[in-house]
Amino acid sequence: MTTIVLAAQAAQGGSGMSMLLMMLAIFAIMWFFMIRPQQKRQKEIRQFQNSISEGTKVVTGGGVHGTVRRVNLADNTVEVEIARGVVITVDKNYVFANASAQGPAANA
Numbered sequence: 001m002t003t004i005v006l007a008a009q010a011a012q013g014g015s016g017m018s019m020l021l022m023m024l025a026i027f028a029i030m031w032f033f034m035i036r037p038q039q040k041r042q043k044e045i046r047q048f049q050n051s052i053s054e055g056t057k058v059v060t061g062g063g064v065h066g067t068v069r070r071v072n073l074a075d076n077t078v079e080v081e082i083a084r085g086v087v088i089t090v091d092k093n094y095v096f097a098n099a100s101a102q103g104p105a106a107n108a
Contacts, residue, residue: 049092052078057099060090065099 066080
């Protein structure tokens with residue numbers, strides 16, 4: 001009887017270690033396929049936001065396409081012309097994409 005109990009305890013102990021290894025493997029896979037690409041994308045967006053200059057065609061977070069007319073570094077804002085004579089002021093952190101780099105669909 002004691003042998004059966006000891007064998008059962010040994011089997012459970014090994015199971016805990018394999019469970020821990022499985023959890024570590026799942027976390028590593030999630031980091032590699034989900035977290036890491038998102039961090040790379042955020043870095044690219046931040047670099048683009050820091051390189052915005054006048055004349056750059058952009059897309060805002062709300063999906064508004066336009067051309068940068070002025071960059072105000074003091075207020076961290078960008079003035080975007082969305083139509084001839086129509087200029088809106090947008091927070092620089094909400095300009096996410098370069099419209100000219102997105103291809104022909106952005107110009108439609």
